Structure formats: C-alpha cells, structure tokens
Amino acid sequence: xxxxxxxxxxxxxxxxxxxxxxxxxxxxxxxxxxxxxxxxxxxxxxxxxxxxxxxxxxxxxxxxxxxxxxxxxxxxxxxxxxxxxxxxxxxxxxxxxxxxxxxxxxxxxxxxxxxxxxxxxxxxxxxxxxxxxxxxxxxxxxxxxxxxxxxxxxxxxxxxxxxxxxxxxxxxxxxxxxxxxxxxxxxxxxxxxxxxxxxxxxxxxxxxxxxxxxxxxxxxxxxxxxxxxxxxxxxxxxxxxxxxxxxxxxxxxxxxxxxxxxxxxxxxxxxxxxxxxxxxxxxxxxxxxxxxxxxxxxxxxxxxxxxxxxxxxxxxxxxxxxxxxxxx
Numbered sequence: 001x002x003x004x005x006x007x008x009x010x011x012x013x014x015x016x017x018x019x020x021x022x023x024x025x026x027x028x029x030x031x032x033x034x035x036x037x038x039x040x041x042x043x044x045x046x047x048x049x050x051x052x053x054x055x056x057x058x059x060x061x062x063x064x065x066x067x068x069x070x071x072x073x074x075x076x077x078x079x080x081x082x083x084x085x086x087x088x089x090x091x092x093x094x095x096x097x098x099x100x101x102x103x104x105x106x107x108x109x110x111x112x113x114x115x116x117x118x119x120x121x122x123x124x125x126x127x128x129x130x131x132x133x134x135x136x137x138x139x140x141x142x143x144x145x146x147x148x149x150x151x152x153x154x155x156x157x158x159x160x161x162x163x164x165x166x167x168x169x170x171x172x173x174x175x176x177x178x179x180x181x182x183x184x185x186x187x188x189x190x191x192x193x194x195x196x197x198x199x200x201x202x203x204x205x206x207x208x209x210x211x212x213x214x215x216x217x218x219x220x221x222x223x224x225x226x227x228x229x230x231x232x233x234x235x236x237x238x239x240x241x242x243x244x245x246x247x248x249x250x251x252x253x254x255x256x257x258x259x260x261x262x263x264x265x266x267x268x269x270x271x272x273x274x275x276x277x278x279x280x281x282x283x284x285x286x287x288x289x290x291x292x293x294x295x296x297x298x299x300x301x302x303x304x305x306x307x308x309x310x311x312x313x314x315x316x317x318x319x320x321x322x323x324x325x326x327x328x
Contacts, residue, residue, distance in 0.1 A: 008117065010322075012115045013069070014321065015115055016060050016063060016064070017322055018321070019060065019108075019111070019124075019127065020060045021074040021265075021319065022269065023053040023057050023060075023074075024053075024057065024074030025075045025262060025266060026053050027050060027053045028075050028079050028262055029096060031080055032080055032082075032087070033088070039090040039091075041141055041144075042093060042094045045137050045138055045141060049097050049100070049101075049134055052127075059123050060123070063119060063123070074319070075259075075261075075265070078259070080257060080262075081255065081257050081258070083255075084253065084255040085253040086253065087203045087251055087256075088203055088250055088251065089249045091249075092250075094138055094141055094142060094145075095138075095147070096196075098138035098142060101131045101132075101138060102135060103273050104135075105128070105131050106273070107276075108131055109128060152184060152188065152240045154181060154184065179234070182284040186281035186285060187234065187290075190231060190277065190278075190281060191228055191232060194225075195228065197220070197270060200266075201218075201221040201224070202221070203250040203251075204217050204256075204263055205218060207253065208260065213263065213264065213311065216267075217263075217267070219304060220304065223301065223304060234290075261315070264312050264315075265312070268312060271305035274301050274305075275298065275302070278294050278298040279298075282294045
C-alpha cells in the first residue's frame with residue numbers, strides 16, 4: 001500500500017478541487033427538485049444523488065483538511081432560493097440525474113485513471129461506481145415512464161466486411177454511403193443532450209432578470225437548436241425517423257430558484273463537457289460532412305464558452321484553480 005504521507009500530485013489536486021465544486025453545485029439543483037417532487041419513483045433516485053454528492057464532498061473535505069489545503073468555496077444554500085416555486089416538472093428532475101450521471105461516467109472514468117494515491121484512487125473509484133448506479137436507476141425509471149427515446153434500429157449485418165474504397169469518407173459529393181452505427185450513436189446522443197439542454201435553458205431564461213446573462217442563455221438555446229435541426233435533418237435524409245422531444249415541461253414560474261452565479265457555472269460546465277462529446281464524435285465519424293459539422297459547431301461552442309468564462313470573471317464568480325508556483 002502506498003505511503004499515506006505522500007503529497008497529492010497536481011492531477012489529484014485538480015481532480016479533487018473540480019469534483020468538490022461540481023458536487024456542491026449539483027446539491028443545489030437536487031435540493032430544489034426535492035422540495036417539489038411528487039413522483040414516488042423519482043424521489044428516491046434524486047435523494048440518492050443528493051446523498052452521494054454529500055458523502056463524496058465530506059470525504060474530499062477530509063483529504064483537504066489532512067493536507068492543510070484550502071477547501072474550495074463552491075456553492076451552498078445561499079445559491080438556492082428555497083421559497084421559489086418549482087421550475088421544472090418531475091420528469092425533468094429524473095432526466096437531470098440521468099444527464100449528470102452520464103457526464104459523471106465520462107469524467108470520472110478519466111479522473112479515476114489519472115490518480116494514484118491510494119485514498120484518492122479509492123474515492124474516485126467510489127464516485128465512478130455511484131455515477132454508474134445513478135445512471136442505471138435513472139435509465140430504468142425513464143424506460144418505465146416512456147420518456148427514454150431509444151436510438152434508431154439498424155439491420156444486423158449478414159457477414160463481416162472491410163472498407164474497400166476511399167469513397168467511404170465521402171459526405172458532400174458523389175454517392176454518399178449510409179451512416180454507420182458508430183456515427184449514428186453520436187448523432188442520436190448529441191440530439192438527446194441538446195434537447196435536455198434546451199429545456200434547461202428555457203427554464204433559466206424564463207427566470208433570469210440580468211439582461212447580459214439572459215442574452216447569453218438565449219445564444220446557447222440557438223446553438224443547441226441549430227445542432228438539433230442539422231442532425232435531425234440528416235437522420236431523415238437517411239430514411240431514419242428524427243428524434244422527437246421527450247415529454248417534459250417547464251413550469252410558468254418567473255422566480256429563479258438559483259443564483260446567477262450557479263446558473264452560469266452550470267452552463268460553463270456543460271460547455272466544457274460538450275468539447276469532450278464533440279471530440280469523441282469527431283474521432284469515430286468517418287463521413288466528411290459529419291466531421292465538418294462537428295468541427296464547425298465545436299468552434300462555435302468554444303467561442304460561446306469563452307464569452308461565458310468572461311462573464312464569470314467580470315462578475316468575480318470564477319474560482320481560480322490551484323496552479324504551479326510562478327518563478328521570478
């Protein structure tokens with residue numbers, strides 16, 4: 001077993017620091033949902049998500065204290081308006097857990113593979129396991145309620161085949177091959193992720209008063225709509241049914257349950273996650289029209305994310321990550 005007195009590496013510091021802040025933000029959303037949830041099948045899942053985040057934060061806090069490392073400020077109850085009415089219906093709370101657990105499986109898989117100190121590795125292994133549990137339970141609940149839109153079906157291949165022509169990459173001109181299963185997977189989940197994002201943005205736009213932030217959120221909604229329209233049209237061109245929005249609703253509340261700082265943090269976090277998703281889509285897509293689209297939208301999202309970062313910095317809301325010593 002590794003010596004427990006060994007100092008945290010820069011990667012372990014970054015993993016603990018970012019996860020602590022992310023969990024503190026998630027808790028704020030879970031608490032708002034739980035104040036208003038009525039569905040007896042969804043309440044335990046959101047409760048479990050809340051308890052997981054609390055447990056992980058306490059373990060991270062203990063590591064910080066042991067290392068005499070400043071505990072990040074993150075978010076707390078001051079970022080939640082507990083007197084605000086529900087902003088989303090019960091089904092969206094379930095989809096929020098689903099979406100965040102999917103992000104968790106992606107991020108925590110990477111973080112777990114980047115840490116080595118025994119206590120940190122054990123913690124991130126637990127966090128990854130918790131994300132998997134939440135994903136499994138939320139997917140099963142969504143399926144039972146008919147709100148999980150399954151990816152399109154394709155015929156099973158009759159035999160093993162190999163690519164024989166360079167035209168396999170063709171996307172704009174000439175005879176364009178049908179989309180393959182790996183590309184279809186990325187198309188489907190990018191549509192799904194953007195639908196959930198649009199619904200989130202509809203609710204936040206409705207309750208935010210700050211003109212600059214409201215305009216920023218509207219830009220995000222337009223970006224998501226643009227991507228959905230392109231990908232849905234592509235599916236229809238392939239004689240596949242376009243993905244339709246799931247049945248979830250935003251209430252008519254005009255009172256924000258969340259601080260503007262928390263709202264901007266969530267959007268900047270989702271922007272950062274988009275880079276990973278688009279990067280993965282680029283890595284498995286072989287048709288040139290798809291790679292061109294992902295490259296273009298990635299550039300637009302990067303510009304959008306930078307503007308969001310600047311808003312956070314200008315307002316004094318961006319907590320500074322721990323950095324290396326600056327030598328004279």
